[in-house]
Amino acid sequence: MSTFQPGLEYALSLDQNDILAAYRNQFHIPKDAAGNDLIYLTGNSLGLQPKTTKAYINQELEDWANLGVEGHTEAKNPWLHYHEFLTKSMAKIVGAKPIEVVVMNTLTANLHFMMVSFYKPTAKRYKILIEADAFPSDKYAVESQLRHHGYDDKEGLILWKPSKENELASYNDLEHILNTQGHEIALVMIGGVNYYTGQFFDLKRIATLAHKQGCMVGFDCAHGAGNVHLNLHDSGADFAVWCTYKYLNSGPGSLAGCFVHERHAHNPALNRFTGWWSHNKDTRFNMRDEFDVLPGAEGWQLSNPPILSMAAIKASLDIFNNAGMDALVNKSRQLTAYFEYLIEQLNNKNIKIITPKNPDERGCQLSIQVKNANKSLFQKLTAAGVISDWREPDVIRCAPVPLYNSFKDVYLMVEKLKSVLND
Numbered sequence: 529m530s531t532f533q534p535g536l537e538y539a540l541s542l543d544q545n546d547i548l549a550a551y552r553n554q555f556h557i558p559k560d561a562a563g564n565d566l567i568y569l570t571g572n573s574l575g576l577q578p579k580t581t582k583a584y585i586n587q588e589l590e591d592w593a594n595l596g597v598e599g600h601t602e603a604k605n606p607w608l609h610y611h612e613f614l615t616k617s618m619a620k621i622v623g624a625k626p627i628e629v630v631v632m633n634t635l636t637a638n639l640h641f642m643m644v645s646f647y648k649p650t651a652k653r654y655k656i657l658i659e660a661d662a663f664p665s666d667k668y669a670v671e672s673q674l675r676h677h678g679y680d681d682k683e684g685l686i687l688w689k690p691s692k693e694n695e696l697a698s699y700n701d702l703e704h705i706l707n708t709q710g711h712e713i714a715l716v717m718i719g720g721v722n723y724y725t726g727q728f729f730d731l732k733r734i735a736t737l738a739h740k741q742g743c744m745v746g747f748d749c750a751h752g753a754g755n756v757h758l759n760l761h762d763s764g765a766d767f768a769v770w771c772t773y774k775y776l777n778s779g780p781g782s783l784a785g786c787f788v789h790e791r792h793a794h795n796p797a798l799n800r801f802t803g804w805w806s807h808n809k810d811t812r813f814n815m816r817d818e819f820d821v822l823p824g825a826e827g828w829q830l831s832n833p834p835i836l837s838m839a840a841i842k843a844s845l846d847i848f849n850n851a852g853m854d855a856l857v858n859k860s861r862q863l864t865a866y867f868e869y870l871i872e873q874l875n876n877k878n879i880k881i882i883t884p885k886n887p888d889e890r891g892c893q894l895s896i897q898v899k900n901a902n903k904s905l906f907q908k909l910t911a912a913g914v915i916s917d918w919r920e921p922d923v924i925r926c927a928p929v930p931l932y933n934s935f936k937d938v939y940l941m942v943e944k945l946k947s948v949l950n951d
């Protein structure tokens with residue numbers, strides 16, 4: 529793939545040949561004070577707003593204004609069923625069957641609700657394994673689950689640490705942990721794409737190794753959903769969770785996704801926290817029936833959901849449906865490989881990309897370590913119009929997103945990095 533060339537003209541020619549180039553115009557691109565597009569490389573933190581989002585939300589505001597409570601059944605998109613309008617598209621994005629997917633709650637909340645069902649500690653098997661550099665919220669969540677069940681959160685937590693040579697986690701290490709301590713581990717909970725290094729784990733390999741030792745398996749796919757082919761069903765994971773405000777462009781704090789593998793879909797005996805939205809739709813409003821749980825992931829819902837947030841999700845998923853994950857992943861691989869090529873062209877001994885080189889082991893994000901740098905480097909980049917993300921002590925995370933980032937964006941980013949480094 530590394531047949532790239534230097535120079536702006538080459539970047540522009542890549543944009544010209546990009547079959548997804550027109551999608552950029554479907555998004556609001558933040559601008560600097562002079563009105564120029566900023567180079568927005570933080571779609572891994574908060575995705576940009578589709579221009580259609582406002583109309584989708586306005587539709588629900590209008591139906592609410594005109595119909596009041598009747599909107600539950602009479603709105604153009606009846607609110608009672610709104611989450612169902614999202615299921616098919618979301619299932620396609622994460623590689624799942626519709627019965628395995630539901631949009632509900634927020635991410636860390638879903639993680640807890642999944643652990644209510646899939647973290648079932650016993651005296652002999654109560655530990656939780658996570659990756660050492662897990663996203664803080666995930667680490668706090670699993671620690672609090674350990675404490676909730678009466679275990680020590682240090683003793684009960686096993687960390688899958690990166691190998692000494694680099695920042696990446698190795699499957700041999702994981703296998704060793706599982707072979708030696710697997711009988712004590714109740715749950716393996718890994719971030720599908722690591723938020724810090726950008727390493728995309730082989731979900732099926734992890735799930736197979738963990739299941740062999742009798743552990744339950746869950747993935748937090750916040751950095752994977754809409755970014756890589758997750759193939760959740762085939763991975764065999766018991767559950768997965770993800771948010772919709774990163775690569776899925778559904779707005780700050782928007783609702784989250786949840787996957788429960790089909791093999792658990794028809795097991796009402798599986799313990800869970802419930803509410804009226806987990807109850808059989810046909811008898812939900814009789815209000816006095818014995819509890820009758822819905823099959824599939826829907827059976828984990830609690831509340832009637834915030835429709836305005838779901839409307840923003842629908843606006844975004846409709847764009848994903850049009851573009852298609854295959855085309856997005858194809859462009860993403862080219863865009864990120866080009867980014868990598870340009871950074872390597874800088875020939876700067878202080879710069880090291882800690883994200884895996886293998887395109888199968890990463891999504892669009894590159895994590896760029898700049899030795900001897902401090903936050904002022906990042907601040908200068910920001911002043912130069914590059915919106916990226918700084919992680920102490922010395923890592924800049926950049927995510928060129930195939931829906932709205934261009935090859936020109938990537939080219940300009942590296943040009944600005946070069947001039948800031950030479951400052």
Ligand SMILES: *Cc1c(COP(=O)(O)O)cnc(C)c1O
Nearest residue numbers: 634635636663665748750751771
């Ligand atoms: C973004 C992210 C979160 C954030 O959790 P919220 O509950 O949405 O605030 C948690 N975990 C991971 C892995 C993330 O990437």
